[in-house]
Amino acid sequence: MNNKLLLLAASACVLTALVPVSRVFGACELSQLPPETKSVAVAGTAVPVSQILQQLKGKTQVPIFIPSRLPIPPQKLYYQSQATADSYTISMEYTADCRGAGACTFGEIRGQKGGEFSTKVEGVTKTLKNVQLADRVKGVFHNGCGAYCTATLEWKSQNFMYTVAIKNGRESDLILIANSAILARKR
Numbered sequence: 577m578n579n580k581l582l583l584l585a586a587s588a589c590v591l592t593a594l595v596p597v598s599r600v601f602g603a604c605e606l607s608q609l610p611p612e613t614k615s616v617a618v619a620g621t622a623v624p625v626s627q628i629l630q631q632l633k634g635k636t637q638v639p640i641f642i643p644s645r646l647p648i649p650p651q652k653l654y655y656q657s658q659a660t661a662d663s664y665t666i667s668m669e670y671t672a673d674c675r676g677a678g679a680c681t682f683g684e685i686r687g688q689k690g691g692e693f694s695t696k697v698e699g700v701t702k703t704l705k706n707v708q709l710a711d712r713v714k715g716v717f718h719n720g721c722g723a724y725c726t727a728t729l730e731w732k733s734q735n736f737m738y739t740v741a742i743k744n745g746r747e748s749d750l751i752l753i754a755n756s757a758i759l760a761r762k763r
Contacts, residue, residue, distance in 0.1 A: 691737030
């Protein structure tokens with residue numbers, strides 16, 4: 577009996593690690609990103625802004641806000657970008673072929689036309705609160721858990737909603753990333 581329970585628990589852990597971050601965020605399928613949209617940078621150093629901008633410019637009408645730095649331990653991150661006229665998504669992943677799988681995803685940065693602040697995170701909402709960002713911008717921080725915990729920070733600029741989300745993230749890290757994007761200005 578104990579062996580069956582142990583096997584069932586281990587299977588559940590493996591399956592929850594495979595839930596794509598795009599499902600949690602309600603974003604478009606990341607697995608459909610073409611391989612030519614990948615760029616790489618060492619985490620804890622500058623984000624490859626110029627490479628990401630090349631992938632997004634001319635494909636979206638959403639003003640692009642990208643942080644200059646990510647406050648995480650040094651580790652390689654792979655960036656995949658996708659854009660439509662009304663939105664863009666920058667996926668940050670630990671492996672080149674992650675494609676949004678939960679186990680190898682660090683997080684996302686998104687911009688979209690319109691949108692309202694979330695009032696609930698999928699799964700169990702652990703934290704939902706207003707935060708003050710750079711340049712007197714108001715944001716909403718959430719931390720919710722489902723298959724894994726996802727910390728999200730949203731803010732608005734004019735008629736556009738911006739979101740930074742990190743798997744197992746901390747509020748302070750999300751605020752640093754959002755402030756870096758806000759202070760860098762529209763790119």
